[in-house]
Amino acid sequence: MMSALMSAATPTTTWYLVLSAVLFGIGTVGVLVRRNPLVMFMCIELMLNAVNLSFVAFAKRMGDIGGQTTVFFVMVVAAAEVVVGLGIIVSIMRKRPGANVDDISALKG
Amino acid sequence: MELFVFVVAAAMILAGAIGVVVRSHPVHAALSLILTLFGVAVMFVAQEAHFLAAVQVIVYAGAIVVLFLFVIMLLGVDRTEDIKTEPFKVQRPLAVIVGLGVIGLVTAAVVASRDVVSSRGSGLVTPDMADPDSNIRQLSRSVFGDYVVAFEVTSVLLVVAVVGTVLLTRRVKPVVKEAS
Numbered sequence: 001m002m003s004a005l006m007s008a009a010t011p012t013t014t015w016y017l018v019l020s021a022v023l024f025g026i027g028t029v030g031v032l033v034r035r036n037p038l039v040m041f042m043c044i045e046l047m048l049n050a051v052n053l054s055f056v057a058f059a060k061r062m063g064d065i066g067g068q069t070t071v072f073f074v075m076v077v078a079a080a081e082v083v084v085g086l087g088i089i090v091s092i093m094r095k096r097p098g099a100n101v102d103d104i105s106a107l108k109g
Numbered sequence: 110m111e112l113f114v115f116v117v118a119a120a121m122i123l124a125g126a127i128g129v130v131v132r133s134h135p136v137h138a139a140l141s142l143i144l145t146l147f148g149v150a151v152m153f154v155a156q157e158a159h160f161l162a163a164v165q166v167i168v169y170a171g172a173i174v175v176l177f178l179f180v181i182m183l184l185g186v187d188r189t190e191d192i193k194t195e196p197f198k199v200q201r202p203l204a205v206i207v208g209l210g211v212i213g214l215v216t217a218a219v220v221a222s223r224d225v226v227s228s229r230g231s232g233l234v235t236p237d238m239a240d241p242d243s244n245i246r247q248l249s250r251s252v253f254g255d256y257v258v259a260f261e262v263t264s265v266l267l268v269v270a271v272v273g274t275v276l277l278t279r280r281v282k283p284v285v286k287e288a289s
Contacts, residue, residue, distance in 0.1 A: 011115040016152065017219040019119050023126055023145075025212035030130040032204035035196075038181060042129050042142050045173065049149045052161075060156045063232040068158050069251045075161075075168055076263045080270035082173050086180045087274035093184050102196065 016057035024050035035100040037089050041082065048078050114155050121148030135181045139174055146170045157233050159244045 023046060030043030052071045059067025092104055121144055128141025146169045153162035234243040252260055 010111050011155075012223075014219055014223045015115060016156065018216050019122065019152075021212050021215035021219065023122060024215070025208040026123070026126040026130060028211050029204050029208035030126075032207060033130065033201055036135060038135050038177065038184075039129065039138050042138055042177065045142060045169075046126050046129060046145060049145065049169075052165075053149055053152055056153055056156045056158045056161065059158065060233060065233060065247050065251045066255075068161055068248055069256055071158070071161050072164070072248070072252060073256075073259060073263060075164060076267065079168060079173060080266050082176060083270050083274050084277075086176060087277040090180060090183065091278050097185070 013057050013061040017054050020050045020054040020057070023047075023053065035102060037092075037101055037104075038086075040101065041085055041089075045078065045082070048074060111155065114151065118148045118151040118155070121145070121151070136178065139177045139181065142177070143170050143174050146174070157235055157244065160248050 027043045027046035027050060030046065031040050034040050034043065052074055055067045055071045055074070059065060059071075092099060096103060125141045125143070125145030125148060129138045129145065132138045132141060146165060150162040150165040150170075153159070153165055234240075234247050237243075
């Protein structure tokens, strides 16, 4: 019965896209709720991973390697973004230890 | 078997993602992020993206999360965020509504258009025992063929990011004024 269920329900592209949507939504809630800039960055990474997942699912569905190439570039941009963002956070935290995003909303030192 | 892999990897992804959002300690959030990233790597393997799964583990779990942990340690590891108090009373319900709205709308769009997407490429090559490198070969033909200009531009982007970060985090030495 278990094997019949497993053969009946193979994950389709729609499953992956729905999972990607849920992951993106959780990342959105995290960015909106959390006030620690580091954790907000992690939530942005969650959203980027959700998009990567849907790109890979579309590449499989459409038979086009371009989706995987796009994921490759998204990863490069994410790495650059993390480096710059963490540099900004470190330079802010050096001036104001323990600051959250409400303390630094004025964009000036 | 595919269903089993999907369910386990989806559970890893969702548990990790919820852990990132609800854990008050940044180190715990970073470790939850690793769980999510490994789950996404499993999904990449299940979707014939073997090279990207390796890159996901090496670059994300190996480099980016380590960078996060490094910055957390640099700024003080004992600093937990007080997530019990909320400065604005309506913010969390509104955020949850926005998140559920995003999930609901995207899911509705995906389900409504699930039969629309048609094949347009030349097909993904599935690696087998005879040719285990076929995914890497196909991806490299795409990156170094069709998208070679974008690939070169990303190298410029990385150099700019590194130089900019060095400039941002550099301590400016105080200018010693000559006593007149």
